[in-house]
Amino acid sequence: MLRPALIDGNVTLKELTDDINRPLNTKPGVAWTIGFLVALAALLLGVSLVAYQIKVGIGTWGLNKTIGWAFDITNFVFWVGIGHAGTLISAILLLFRQKWRTSINRSAEAMTIFAVMCAAIFPLIHMGRPWLAFWVFPYPNTRGSLWVNFRSPLLWDVFAISTYFTVSLVFWYIGMIPDLATVRDRATGKIKKTIYGFLSLGWDGSHRTWSRYEALCLILAGLATPLVVSVHTIVSMDFATSVIPGWHTTIFPPYFVVGAVFSGFAMVTTLLVITRKVMHLEKYITIGHLEAIAKVILVTGSIVGLAYMTELFTAWYSGNYYEQFAFKNRIVGPYGWTYAIMVFCNVITPQFLWFKKMRTTPALLFVLSIIVNIGMWFERFVIIMTSLSRDFLPSSWSLYKPTFVEVGTFIGTFGLFFTCFLLFVRVLPVVAMWEVKSLVGHHKEEDSHES
Amino acid sequence: MSHNNFARVKDFLLGLYDDEQRMVAAVKTLRAAGFAIYDVYTPYAVHSLDGAMGLKRSRLGIVTFIAGLTGLILSLTFQFWTNVIDWHVNIGGKPDNSTLAFIPVSFEITILFGALTTVAAFFVRSRLFPKKETLVLDPAITDDRFVIALQKVDGSFNEKKAHGLLVASGAVHIAEKSVIT
Numbered sequence: 001m002l003r004p005a006l007i008d009g010n011v012t013l014k015e016l017t018d019d020i021n022r023p024l025n026t027k028p029g030v031a032w033t034i035g036f037l038v039a040l041a042a043l044l045l046g047v048s049l050v051a052y053q054i055k056v057g058i059g060t061w062g063l064n065k066t067i068g069w070a071f072d073i074t075n076f077v078f079w080v081g082i083g084h085a086g087t088l089i090s091a092i093l094l095l096f097r098q099k100w101r102t103s104i105n106r107s108a109e110a111m112t113i114f115a116v117m118c119a120a121i122f123p124l125i126h127m128g129r130p131w132l133a134f135w136v137f138p139y140p141n142t143r144g145s146l147w148v149n150f151r152s153p154l155l156w157d158v159f160a161i162s163t164y165f166t167v168s169l170v171f172w173y174i175g176m177i178p179d180l181a182t183v184r185d186r187a188t189g190k191i192k193k194t195i196y197g198f199l200s201l202g203w204d205g206s207h208r209t210w211s212r213y214e215a216l217c218l219i220l221a222g223l224a225t226p227l228v229v230s231v232h233t234i235v236s237m238d239f240a241t242s243v244i245p246g247w248h249t250t251i252f253p254p255y256f257v258v259g260a261v262f263s264g265f266a267m268v269t270t271l272l273v274i275t276r277k278v279m280h281l282e283k284y285i286t287i288g289h290l291e292a293i294a295k296v297i298l299v300t301g302s303i304v305g306l307a308y309m310t311e312l313f314t315a316w317y318s319g320n321y322y323e324q325f326a327f328k329n330r331i332v333g334p335y336g337w338t339y340a341i342m343v344f345c346n347v348i349t350p351q352f353l354w355f356k357k358m359r360t361t362p363a364l365l366f367v368l369s370i371i372v373n374i375g376m377w378f379e380r381f382v383i384i385m386t387s388l389s390r391d392f393l394p395s396s397w398s399l400y401k402p403t404f405v406e407v408g409t410f411i412g413t414f415g416l417f418f419t420c421f422l423l424f425v426r427v428l429p430v431v432a433m434w435e436v437k438s439l440v441g442h443h444k445e446e447d448s449h450e451s
Numbered sequence: 452m453s454h455n456n457f458a459r460v461k462d463f464l465l466g467l468y469d470d471e472q473r474m475v476a477a478v479k480t481l482r483a484a485g486f487a488i489y490d491v492y493t494p495y496a497v498h499s500l501d502g503a504m505g506l507k508r509s510r511l512g513i514v515t516f517i518a519g520l521t522g523l524i525l526s527l528t529f530q531f532w533t534n535v536i537d538w539h540v541n542i543g544g545k546p547d548n549s550t551l552a553f554i555p556v557s558f559e560i561t562i563l564f565g566a567l568t569t570v571a572a573f574f575v576r577s578r579l580f581p582k583k584e585t586l587v588l589d590p591a592i593t594d595d596r597f598v599i600a601l602q603k604v605d606g607s608f609n610e611k612k613a614h615g616l617l618v619a620s621g622a623v624h625i626a627e628k629s630v631i632t
Contacts, residue, residue, distance in 0.1 A: 013494060013595030138533065147533040151542055156555040163559040167566045174570060177579070178495070182593040201574070202583025205492040205592040207500050209577045214496050215509035216573045220566060223515070227562045234555055437595075438495040441471045 011283060013437050020179075020429050021186050023279055028426060031278050039418035046412010049405050050125055058128050060405045066398035067388045071406040072122040073238075074380045075413065078263070079119035080161065080235055081256075081376065084228055085264025086112025087168060090175070091224035094217070100292050102435035103284045106179075107275060108268050109172040110428075114420040115267070116165045118413040123157075125409070153237040160234040167227055171220045177203050178213075179429040232257045239383065245326035246387035249314065255307040262300035262346070263376035265293050269369035273362045275425060284431050287360050294359040297372065301350030304379075308347065322392065330386040334399055338382050345375020460629050462603040463489065464610060465588055466617035467596050467624040471497055474597040477620035478503040481599065484616055492588055492598040514572040515565045522564025526557040588628060 181203035184196035236256035468474035
């Protein structure tokens with residue numbers, strides 16, 4: 001079956017260059033300015049609260065002896081998960097030769113990088129003394145050398161997240177070099193010319209370079225694909241390798257990876273529905289793109305629903321008292337309401353995407369993506385909180401409520417995320433021009449064959 | 452093909468095209484007529500050019516493999532050395548050499564080494580670096596023009612014939628350019 005055209009109308013290469021370059025050489029609009037100020041305010045709130053909790057200590061959080069992990073790790077898993085869609089779009093869809101990804105991969109990768117930055121904040125501040133964060137790396141030290149514990153999934157996380165961030169950043173930048181050259185050749189003003197000139201590394205469009213460049217992109221995609229799967233697998237092992245009922249299950253790695261893709265695509269939808277409207281990119285990020293994303297959300301959402309059911313079945317079938325209790329407590333215990341939100345948002349809501357009307361109406365998709373984002377945050381909260389609050393010993397049972405500091409820090413990470421994203425759309429080409437151009441060029445070729 | 456030449460000034464005959472297909476056909480015609488293509492400058496990667504220009508497959512994959520393998524061996528050795536030889540710590544009674552538990556870190560380091568080294572090799576091989584002066588043959592290359600560059604090698608370059616072939620193959624513009632290397 002043939003896909004509908006990947007971009008709307010007959011765009012020439014020149015129009016494409018001009019359309020994508022325009023925001024970089026014009027003054028921002030009102031919508032952007034308001035959005036940026038709101039994001040900046042949230043970021044400032046986050047920065048001041050992080051400073052406060054570093055000064056006073058982790059006692060400003062709602063944690064207690066029973067519940068030593070709560071908001072921070074929930075937010076960490078939430079943000080890392082969001083990042084996964086970017087890599088999926090840029091790497092896995094490249095390997096599968098899905099050409100529709102070309103209009104959205106740049107912004108999705110940007111989202112990945114900013115989301116991983118947000119995620120990394122939480123383990124850092126939870127250390128209490130973040131200036132000693134370098135202790136997580138194995139370096140010769142005056143304490144022995146006492147090496148880090150390579151058997152701990154938390155350490156695996158350190159390596160997974162830092163590798164993921166580094167490789168994503170490099171992949172993003174490499175993919176941008178030809179476009180930075182395009183921007184360089186069109187930049188107005190000396191400062192812009194110098195910066196884009198520096199970043200584009202003297203790219204001249206030589207085909208000898210292009211040929212190697214394509215090989216490099218394929219190799220990086222091939223490396224990023226197992227990497228992205230390993231990252232959320234390792235994140236899930238933070239839980240799965242423990243002996244806590246509800247965590248100690250082998251379904252966790254695939255369940256987390258699919259959940260990550262699900263939440264990431266929801267965030268991509270949230271961002272793109274706004275971006276295409278505000279930046280006037282409807283021609284390049286079409287309804288067709290949104291529909292393709294919606295289909296991924298539908299598939300992954302259904303797999304997530306299946307995983308929830310599998311967990312329940314396994315708990316029942318295991319005959320293990322503690323496992324059964326953990327899941328009963330999850331549904332009807334003190335945090336039962338969070339389970340209800342989770343099921344509503346992640347299992348029921350995506351099923352509406354079976355309707356084409358739903359998949360092709362940006363406003364409806366936007367609402368749906370927000371619901372899924374909320375649901376996926378609650379999924380992590382449910383997993384972490386229900387298992388910790390009711391452990392083996394009833395005398396140590398406890399409840400947890402986030403404090404203002406924790407909620408404010410979480411809002412602060414949204415501030416960081418959107419501040420970065422809004423700056424990105426102003427200073428870097430938001431659509432991968434050279435990739436879309438190759439589609440337009442080939443498209444033209446096909447037309448001339450027909451005539 | 453090496454870009455290196457003892458001459459400090461390189462003279463080029465450039466054919467500008469506004470269509471991918473015509474440009475690829477022109478490359479084939481020029482090569483068939485015995486002209487060496489110095490390079491082709493394009494706004495995006497044109498896959499059929501690899502064959503038309505007779506380029507060999509990139510060997511970057513070999514770099515990735517060697518670097519990845521190095522990362523794997525180094526990280527496994529390092530974890531073994533720290534846990535078994537340098538300072539073994541009893542953690543939950545697990546064996547000092549918990550090879551399976553060393554796999555995730557080794558996996559990540561393999562990918563990290565592979566990715567970074569390949570990128571570095573690409574930069575070196577393609578001579579891309581910050582502050583490099585761009586060989587801007589035409590700013591329209593990063594927009595919508597395809598440029599075939601033929602180097603006017605002293606004595607052996609039949610300029611008239613080349614010019615004729617460029618025109619016949621549908622070049623929208625023909626220019627001459629000297630680049631100081």
